[in-house]
Amino acid sequence: MRQHIALIALLGGIPVALGIWPIPRSLETGTSALKLAPDFTIELNVHNPPADLSAAVSRSANYIKTDKLEQLVVGRGASNSSAVSRAPQLKSLTLSLEPGSTVHSIMDEAIKEIGTRSEEYKLDVPASGESATLTANSTLGLLRGLTTFEQLWYDLSGDTYTIQAPISVIDTPAYPFRGFMLDTARNFFNVSDIKRTLDAMSWVKISQFHWHVVDSQSFPLQIPGFMEVSQKGAYSSSMVYTPEDVQDIVQYAGERGIDVMVEIDIPGHTSVFSESHPDFVACAEASPWATFASEPPAGQLRFASATVKNFTAGLLTEVAKMFPSSIMSTGGDELNTECYAQDPETQATLKETGQDLQQALSVFMQAAQGALQTQGKTPAVWEEMVLDNNVTLSNDTVVLVWISSMDAAAVAAKNFRIVHAPSDYFYLDCGAGEWVGDDPEANSWCDPFKTWQKSYTFDPLANLTEAQTSLVLGGEQLLWTEQSSPANLDPIVWPRAASSAEVFWTGATLPGGEPRNGTEALPRLHDVAFRMAQRGIRAIPLQPLWCALRPGKCNVDS
Amino acid sequence: MRQHIALIALLGGIPVALGIWPIPRSLETGTSALKLAPDFTIELNVHNPPADLSAAVSRSANYIKTDKLEQLVVGRGASNSSAVSRAPQLKSLTLSLEPGSTVHSIMDEAIKEIGTRSEEYKLDVPASGESATLTANSTLGLLRGLTTFEQLWYDLSGDTYTIQAPISVIDTPAYPFRGFMLDTARNFFNVSDIKRTLDAMSWVKISQFHWHVVDSQSFPLQIPGFMEVSQKGAYSSSMVYTPEDVQDIVQYAGERGIDVMVEIDIPGHTSVFSESHPDFVACAEASPWATFASEPPAGQLRFASATVKNFTAGLLTEVAKMFPSSIMSTGGDELNTECYAQDPETQATLKETGQDLQQALSVFMQAAQGALQTQGKTPAVWEEMVLDNNVTLSNDTVVLVWISSMDAAAVAAKNFRIVHAPSDYFYLDCGAGEWVGDDPEANSWCDPFKTWQKSYTFDPLANLTEAQTSLVLGGEQLLWTEQSSPANLDPIVWPRAASSAEVFWTGATLPGGEPRNGTEALPRLHDVAFRMAQRGIRAIPLQPLWCALRPGKCNVDS
Structure with a gap:
C-alpha cells in the first residue's frame, strides 16, 4: 500500500513543493519543514569508494549548495519563512551499500548488459533526525538516489529546505x-x-x-x-x-x-x-x-x-x-x-x-x-x-x-x-x-x-x-x-x-496504477526546467512565469 | 536597366559569394578579387560627426576584422586562394554626406516620423582602386551602407576578400x-x-x-x-x-x-x-x-x-x-x-x-x-x-x-x-x-x-x-x-x-520586378545565419552544413 499512499501525497494538493522527476516507484512524504545545516555534508560510508562515486558525491554537494532554486509559487516560498526558520537541521546524508554488495565504479555498473544493471536505491530523510540515509546495492543505485536527494531542496533567503519531511523513497526503474x-x-x-x-x-x-x-x-x-x-x-x-x-x-x-x-x-x-x-x-x-x-x-x-x-x-x-x-x-x-x-x-x-x-x-x-x-x-x-x-x-x-x-x-x-x-x-x-x-x-x-x-x-x-x-x-x-x-x-x-x-x-502507469497525468506532472516539469536553468542548461519555459508560479491556473478548464 | 543587371548578377550563378541581406534595390557586381589592406581603415569625411556615427564606424571596422566568415562553399573558399593572393588591396572606405545634407545623429534620423526618414545610400567598391566610397544624405543612410559593406567580405587564411569586385550599390528601402x-x-x-x-x-x-x-x-x-x-x-x-x-x-x-x-x-x-x-x-x-x-x-x-x-x-x-x-x-x-x-x-x-x-x-x-x-x-x-x-x-x-x-x-x-x-x-x-x-x-x-x-x-x-x-x-x-x-x-x-x-x-518584388525566389535567397540567408553566429548570436542552421556548403543541392528537385 506504500505506493498508494505515495500517490495520494503527490496528487492530493501538495505536488508543488515536490520537484522529483521521474516519480519514484514508491514515495512517502510528510508535512514538516527541514533545512540543511550550514555544515551539511554527504558521508560516503563505502570502503574504498571508486573515484566516480566520490566525484558524484562532490557534484551533488555542490548542486545542493549552488542550485538556489526557489519554490515555484507566488512569493517563491516566502510563506514558509517562519516554518523554515524554526525547522530542525539535517547535518548529513549517509550513503551505504547493502551488506554483501560488491563495489564497482558507477561506470562499470552503468555499462553492464542491459537488464543486468541495478539502479535501485532507498532514501530516507527524517523529519527531525540529524542524518538522512541512502542505501543501494550498487554504486549506480547510490548515484540515482543522490540525484533524487538533490531534487528535494529549495532555497529561501539562503536556507536550503523542504516542507515535506519526512521523505521516504524506495525506487527502481521500470525499464533499463x-x-x-x-x-x-x-x-x-x-x-x-x-x-x-x-x-x-x-x-x-x-x-x-x-x-x-x-x-x-x-x-x-x-x-x-x-x-x-x-x-x-x-x-x-x-x-x-x-x-x-x-x-x-x-x-x-x-x-x-x-x-x-x-x-x-x-x-x-x-x-x-x-x-x-x-x-x-x-x-x-x-x-x-x-x-x-x-x-x-x-x-x-x-x-x-x-x-x-x-x-x-x-x-x-x-x-x-x-x-x-x-x-x-x-x-x-x-x-x-x-x-x-x-x-x-x-x-x-x-x-x-x-x-x-x-x-x-x-x-x-x-x-x-x-x-x-x-x-x-x-x-x-x-x-x-x-x-x-x-x-x-x-x-x-x-x-x-x-x-x-x-x-x-x-x-x-x-x-x-x-x-x-x-x-x-x-x-x-x-x-x-x-x-x-x-x-x-x-x-x-x-x-x-x-x-x-x-x-x-x-x-x-x-x-x-x-x-x-x-x-x-x-x-x-x-x-x-x-x-x-x-x-x-x-x-x-x-x-x-x-x-x-x-x-x-x-x-506504463503511475506507481499506484493510475494513468500518468499531465496536470500533476506539469509543476514538477517546471521544476526540472528551472533547476536545469540554475545549472546552466538553456531549458525553455513551458509556460509564462505567471503560470509556473500558479500550479493548475493555466489548465484549459481552470 | 541598372536593376535588371543587378538581378542577373544575383540569379545567374554567382549568388553564393554574395551574402548581402536584404538585397539592395540596385546592385552591380564584377568578377575580380579584391582584398582589404592590412591597414584598411574607414575614413569618416564628415565635419563634426555625431558620436553615434563614429561609433558605428568603429563597430563596422571591428566586425570586418573579427567576422572571419569563410565562404559557404566546399573548401570554404580555398579555390580562390591564388586569386586572393594576387588581388589588389583596398586601403580604405570613405564615408561622406551628400553636399547640403544637415548632420544629425543616427538616432535622431532613426526616430523621425515614419515616412520622413532617409535611409538611402550609394556604395562603390572599385576593382582595383585604393578607396571605396559610401555616400548618403543622412547619417542613417551611412549606417545602412556600412551594414552592406560589412556583408561583402569573407575570410581566407587571414585575408579579408571578395571575388566580386567592382561592386556598386544604390539602395533605399521600399518600406520604412x-x-x-x-x-x-x-x-x-x-x-x-x-x-x-x-x-x-x-x-x-x-x-x-x-x-x-x-x-x-x-x-x-x-x-x-x-x-x-x-x-x-x-x-x-x-x-x-x-x-x-x-x-x-x-x-x-x-x-x-x-x-x-x-x-x-x-x-x-x-x-x-x-x-x-x-x-x-x-x-x-x-x-x-x-x-x-x-x-x-x-x-x-x-x-x-x-x-x-x-x-x-x-x-x-x-x-x-x-x-x-x-x-x-x-x-x-x-x-x-x-x-x-x-x-x-x-x-x-x-x-x-x-x-x-x-x-x-x-x-x-x-x-x-x-x-x-x-x-x-x-x-x-x-x-x-x-x-x-x-x-x-x-x-x-x-x-x-x-x-x-x-x-x-x-x-x-x-x-x-x-x-x-x-x-x-x-x-x-x-x-x-x-x-x-x-x-x-x-x-x-x-x-x-x-x-x-x-x-x-x-x-x-x-x-x-x-x-x-x-x-x-x-x-x-x-x-x-x-x-x-x-x-x-x-x-x-x-x-x-x-x-x-x-x-x-x-x-513586393525583387528590384527587377521578378517575384522573390527562396532558392536564390537561401544561400544568402545561410550567410546571414553564419555571420550572426560569428558575432555571438545563437542563430540556428537552416540545413545540414552539407547543404549550406552546396547551394542548390538540397532543393526538392535537385
Whole structure:
C-alpha cells in the first residue's frame, strides 16, 4: 500500500513543493519543514569508494549548495519563512551499500548488459533526525538516489529546505533503457555540448546515450585504421571526434550512470564514404536525390560487394573497440532499393554471385552483426531491418521502432526486443518546418511538434500482449539535427526530453496504477526546467512565469 | 536597366559569394578579387560627426576584422586562394554626406516620423582602386551602407576578400517600417538580451523595435508616477525595466538605426493592473479564464470608469515621455465583452452614464489617443480596434494586422495605414505546441511553424488596390513569449526574422520586378545565419552544413 499512499501525497494538493522527476516507484512524504545545516555534508560510508562515486558525491554537494532554486509559487516560498526558520537541521546524508554488495565504479555498473544493471536505491530523510540515509546495492543505485536527494531542496533567503519531511523513497526503474539520441552528423556538436547534455540527462536518470555519430552528410568519428573516412568525410579537420574525445565522452557518461550506444548507420545513409572510398558507394550524390534517398545527399554502401562487406566489418570492429558498452547499433533505416537497381556495379556483383538484393543484404548484415558479436556487443538496428527486409538477424538484436509507435507490435510479433523511439511521440525535431528546398507551404515530414504532453502519454505496452511485455527494454527521445546545432541544442531538448525519462523510469502507469497525468506532472516539469536553468542548461519555459508560479491556473478548464 | 543587371548578377550563378541581406534595390557586381589592406581603415569625411556615427564606424571596422566568415562553399573558399593572393588591396572606405545634407545623429534620423526618414545610400567598391566610397544624405543612410559593406567580405587564411569586385550599390528601402516585436511580459528578458537582439536586427536593417513590454501576466515597466504598477505587477523586483534601462535601450537602438515603438496594451490584456489597483480591473483572474480571456489570467481595465480612463491617460502620458519615438501603440487586441457583461461595476457605470459598451470604449480610446497625441505621438493599435469595434480613432492611427494577412484589405478599406504583422506569415512562436493545460493532442493555435520560406513569400500589397498601396508602412515578425525566454530567444528568432527584413526593404518584388525566389535567397540567408553566429548570436542552421556548403543541392528537385 506504500505506493498508494505515495500517490495520494503527490496528487492530493501538495505536488508543488515536490520537484522529483521521474516519480519514484514508491514515495512517502510528510508535512514538516527541514533545512540543511550550514555544515551539511554527504558521508560516503563505502570502503574504498571508486573515484566516480566520490566525484558524484562532490557534484551533488555542490548542486545542493549552488542550485538556489526557489519554490515555484507566488512569493517563491516566502510563506514558509517562519516554518523554515524554526525547522530542525539535517547535518548529513549517509550513503551505504547493502551488506554483501560488491563495489564497482558507477561506470562499470552503468555499462553492464542491459537488464543486468541495478539502479535501485532507498532514501530516507527524517523529519527531525540529524542524518538522512541512502542505501543501494550498487554504486549506480547510490548515484540515482543522490540525484533524487538533490531534487528535494529549495532555497529561501539562503536556507536550503523542504516542507515535506519526512521523505521516504524506495525506487527502481521500470525499464533499463531510458535514452536520448543525438545526431552529430547533420550538424556538428562539440564535446562540451555533448557533456553538457549528458549532465542534464543524468539529472532525470536517463541511462542511455544513443549517439548517431555519422551519416551521409558527414563522418566526424575518427576510427583507428580507418582515419581516411573522417579525414575526407568530416565537415572540417576540427569537426571530428578523436579516439580521445570518444574516451572522454564515454567516461563522462559512465560516471553519470549513462551508457553510450554508438550507431554506425549502414548500409544506407552512407553517402559520405564516397569521399574516401568512391568505389564503395552506389548512387553517390545522384540526382535527383529524392529518387535515391530520403534526404540529400544520396549514396549507399555497395553491400553486395565482398570488399565492402569486409571493409565494413573491419570498421565496425574498430568502432566496437572504442566503446565499452555492451550494445552497439548498425542502423539500417531507409534503405533505398532504386539506388541499387540503377547501380551497374551492384547488378554485376549480384549476377556474379547468383544472389538477389535481399540475400546479399542478409549476408552483409550477418557479417556486420558478427563483427559486433565478436567484440561482445549486442547488436541494435532500426525497425526496417526486421520489418521490411528479409534478413536473418541475431536473436538478441535490439530493434528501435521509429516510423510509428504502431510498429512495436509487429516487431514484438517477431520476438525481438524493443526500444521505443517513435517519431509520432518522441522526435524532438518535428514541427520546425521543412528544411529541404523552397516550398513555402511545406512542413516538417513529422508535423506537428511533439509536445512534452504528447510524449508523456506514451504507453510502452500499447498493442503488446502480456507475454510480449518483457520484450520492451525502454525508449528514447531523439534529436535529428538538420536544423539544430549547439545554438539550439538545449532549448529544443529540455525540458521535453525529461518526458520519456519519467515514462520509462516510472512505467506504463503511475506507481499506484493510475494513468500518468499531465496536470500533476506539469509543476514538477517546471521544476526540472528551472533547476536545469540554475545549472546552466538553456531549458525553455513551458509556460509564462505567471503560470509556473500558479500550479493548475493555466489548465484549459481552470 | 541598372536593376535588371543587378538581378542577373544575383540569379545567374554567382549568388553564393554574395551574402548581402536584404538585397539592395540596385546592385552591380564584377568578377575580380579584391582584398582589404592590412591597414584598411574607414575614413569618416564628415565635419563634426555625431558620436553615434563614429561609433558605428568603429563597430563596422571591428566586425570586418573579427567576422572571419569563410565562404559557404566546399573548401570554404580555398579555390580562390591564388586569386586572393594576387588581388589588389583596398586601403580604405570613405564615408561622406551628400553636399547640403544637415548632420544629425543616427538616432535622431532613426526616430523621425515614419515616412520622413532617409535611409538611402550609394556604395562603390572599385576593382582595383585604393578607396571605396559610401555616400548618403543622412547619417542613417551611412549606417545602412556600412551594414552592406560589412556583408561583402569573407575570410581566407587571414585575408579579408571578395571575388566580386567592382561592386556598386544604390539602395533605399521600399518600406520604412521593418520591424521585430518582442513580448517581455509572458516571460522576462534582460536588457542584455534586448540589446543583443537589437544588434542582430540592425545587421539586416530592421528599423523598428516593437516592444510589447507589458501584458496580463506581468508589468515589468517602471513608470515614473506609476511605480506601484510594476512594483506589484512585475514578476520580481529584479525583473523590471527601470527608466534608466529604457533610456539605455532606446539609445542603443537609435544608434543602430532602430526606432522603439512601445506598446501598452489596453484595455484588454490588463489583468496585472489588479495587483496594484484591484478596483480598476473587471473579471480579474476570473474562472474559467477561457470565458473571459484568450489566455490566462483573465482581467481587463474597467474602461467605462472615468477614474480608470483618467488613470490610463495619465499612465500613457508618462510612458510617452520615456520614449522619444514618434509612434506608440495602445494595443487593443482580443477585448472580451463577456468580462464586462458579467461585471456589476461596469454595468452600473454604463447605466449611470447612459452609454453602451462601444460608446464607452470610444470615449476611452479617444482619451488614450489624446494622451499620445499631446505628447506628439502617432498612435498605433491592433486591428480589432478598427475592424471589430465601433470606435472613433484618429485618422493617422497606424493599424497592425495580426489575425490574418487577409485582414489588411479591410483595414485599407477604412483608409488606415497598415503594418503587416500577420500570424499566418510572421508569428515566430507558432508550431511549438500548446502551452495551456494538459491536452496531449493540442497544437499551438497558429500551427504550423512559420518557416522562413513562408515568411519570405509575403506580399505587402496583396488584396490592396493601387490607390491603397501607399497605406502600407511595412511589417514585422513577432515573438510572443509564452514558451520563450532568453534561453531560446536567439534560435527562435534568427535567422528567420531576416525574412521580413528583406521583404520590406526590397519590396513586393525583387528590384527587377521578378517575384522573390527562396532558392536564390537561401544561400544568402545561410550567410546571414553564419555571420550572426560569428558575432555571438545563437542563430540556428537552416540545413545540414552539407547543404549550406552546396547551394542548390538540397532543393526538392535537385
